Every structure is written in structure tokens, then in C-alpha cells.
Amino acid sequence: DLRTSAIDKLISLLDGESIPFETITSKWGRDIPARPCVYFVKDKHGKSIYIGASAYGPRQRIRQHITQKSDLGKWLKCPASEKSTVTIWYFATRQDALVAESEKISLYAPELNRR
Secondary structure (H helix, E strand, C coil): CHHHHHHHHHHHHHCCCEEEHHHHHCHHHHHCCCCCEEEEEECCCCCEEEEEEECCCHHHHHHHHHHCCCHHHHHHHCHHHCCCEEEEEECCCHHHHHHHHHHHHHHHCCHHHCC
16 A cells, blocks of 8 residues: 555665664654664764664664663763664564674674673
8 A cells, every 4th residue: 555655665765774863752753664673873973882673663662761761771861872873774574683683783792782
């Protein structure tokens, strides 16, 4: 249908693109597709500081980080996060997203994913 076509087009535009962090949490973030994905939160220098996966898109998951007072949530509230971006990679299934998340965390070892 027309709506599905529009969502697929938006996904193809967003897939792998860095968008300003504030877009995710603003009213404009509602347009970000709720599909399985891996999201990379990057600092102002483009370095991945957190990598996460979501079955329902990054907007809801990032909002959870902020409200749950996680390390990422604390970082996102500090001045250092001013120029941060989020890069989203979409996947067909939740399982594909989880595998990719694990691989990327192992590869990049982001600061806020370390325990």
C-alpha cells in the first residue's frame, strides 16, 4: 500500500545516515520507522560511544535510556552530547539486528557498552 511504500522509502533514506540526536527525541523523531535496527550513538567527533539494538526502532529505546538514568542517559543529558548523532541501520528481523549489534560492539568496543 501507499503507506508501506512511503515507510520503505524513508528507511532507504535513513539507513546508515547520521542524524542529529535531538531529531530522535523531538516531534520529528516520530517519522523514524519503528523497525528492527541497530543504532550507533556518536559523539561530536563521530566516534561511537554506544551501540544498541531495538526491535521497534531507536526512538523508543533511546527515550528509555534517558528515563532509566543509564550511563547513556546521563551522557545524553550532559553538555558533551550537544553535537551527538545517531546512525541507524535497519534489518529485516530482530534476530539479524541482535547479531549485528553484538558484532559491532565487539568490533568498536564503545565506551558506554563496557561493563
